Amino acid sequence: MNQIRLLAAITLLIYIGTAFADRSLPDITMQPVAVSEHVYVVEGMPGIATDNAGFVSNATFVVTGDGVVVFDTLGSPALAMLLHKAILKTTDQPIRRVYISHYHADHFYGAQIFADMGAKIIAPSGAADYLASDVSRERLHERRVSLSPWVNENTRLVVPDRYLEGEERFTLGDVSFRALDMGSAHSDGDLVLLVETDRVMLSGDIIFEGRIPLLGSNNTDLWLATLNELVDVDVAAIVPGHGHFSTNADELVALTRDYLQFMRRVMGEAVENWIPFDEAYDAVDWSDFIELPAFTEANRSNAYGVYLSIERESLK
Numbered sequence: 001m002n003q004i005r006l007l008a009a010i011t012l013l014i015y016i017g018t019a020f021a022d023r024s025l026p027d028i029t030m031q032p033v034a035v036s037e038h039v040y041v042v043e044g045m046p047g048i049a050t051d052n053a054g055f056v057s058n059a060t061f062v063v064t065g066d067g068v069v070v071f072d073t074l075g076s077p078a079l080a081m082l083l084h085k086a087i088l089k090t091t092d093q094p095i096r097r098v099y100i101s102h103y104h105a106d107h108f109y110g111a112q113i114f115a116d117m118g119a120k121i122i123a124p125s126g127a128a129d130y131l132a133s134d135v136s137r138e139r140l141h142e143r144r145v146s147l148s149p150w151v152n153e154n155t156r157l158v159v160p161d162r163y164l165e166g167e168e169r170f171t172l173g174d175v176s177f178r179a180l181d182m183g184s185a186h187s188d189g190d191l192v193l194l195v196e197t198d199r200v201m202l203s204g205d206i207i208f209e210g211r212i213p214l215l216g217s218n219n220t221d222l223w224l225a226t227l228n229e230l231v232d233v234d235v236a237a238i239v240p241g242h243g244h245f246s247t248n249a250d251e252l253v254a255l256t257r258d259y260l261q262f263m264r265r266v267m268g269e270a271v272e273n274w275i276p277f278d279e280a281y282d283a284v285d286w287s288d289f290i291e292l293p294a295f296t297e298a299n300r301s302n303a304y305g306v307y308l309s310i311e312r313e314s315l316k
């Protein structure tokens, strides 16, 4: 009888334990990886925006000796809390500044966690356009459904403390930084942070690793020019917005650059020869890119966006 009671008690305890386990955070292990002396990254998993509780993008943090600088805040406040826990595994220095690479949901929805801690949030100038747009509100509605419960009624679109225009340099502790506003490349506004002391570039989605980039309907001409400029910066490592960081900067830049170049060439020829999009798309030999992840999901809409933007450029 006692044994049965004991068994019942244990079963009940296990049940209570499962029912009341910490459900306020997603079940994800976020292990910081050292990129260089001061720079650490948590790398998101491959997948679409709502896979793995939205943990599909990278966040980086720089431990300076006089506080921490964070670059990107992941796709939900819950993920940002895990990021903060990951930072605490490395240092107990306070978070001073947060630079956001661009205002897309997967990179800035965690910003409120750091803002509430008193960190200063700095965004590229184009983020103001995004915050003023209907797209930003529609995306929040969509994510409250698709990433429920991690994005919910308490999730807010954080207005940055300031917008970066042009570039700025600063030093915190032992580390010198240079932040650059890249204008509209992958999004309404893109920002790159160079950790000059370690020669590490935090590129955001200007550079994609190991998958087809997402072009949207943006200014691919400017983007390409920006990439060509970045190649001239002597860096030891690049941390892209998604995928693995690389110590082979040229190789990492090459995929995005070759893809943009190819896309602009084939779609440019189609526009020039008045070939309708569908016909032009089917005629292109995509074999250099077809094996890359996200080709099926992203390539056609990328091509269409570039086709339309070149059409607009040609009308100017």
Ligand SMILES: [Zn+2]
Pocket: 057, 104, 106, 107, 205, 241, 242
């Ligand atoms: Zn992204």
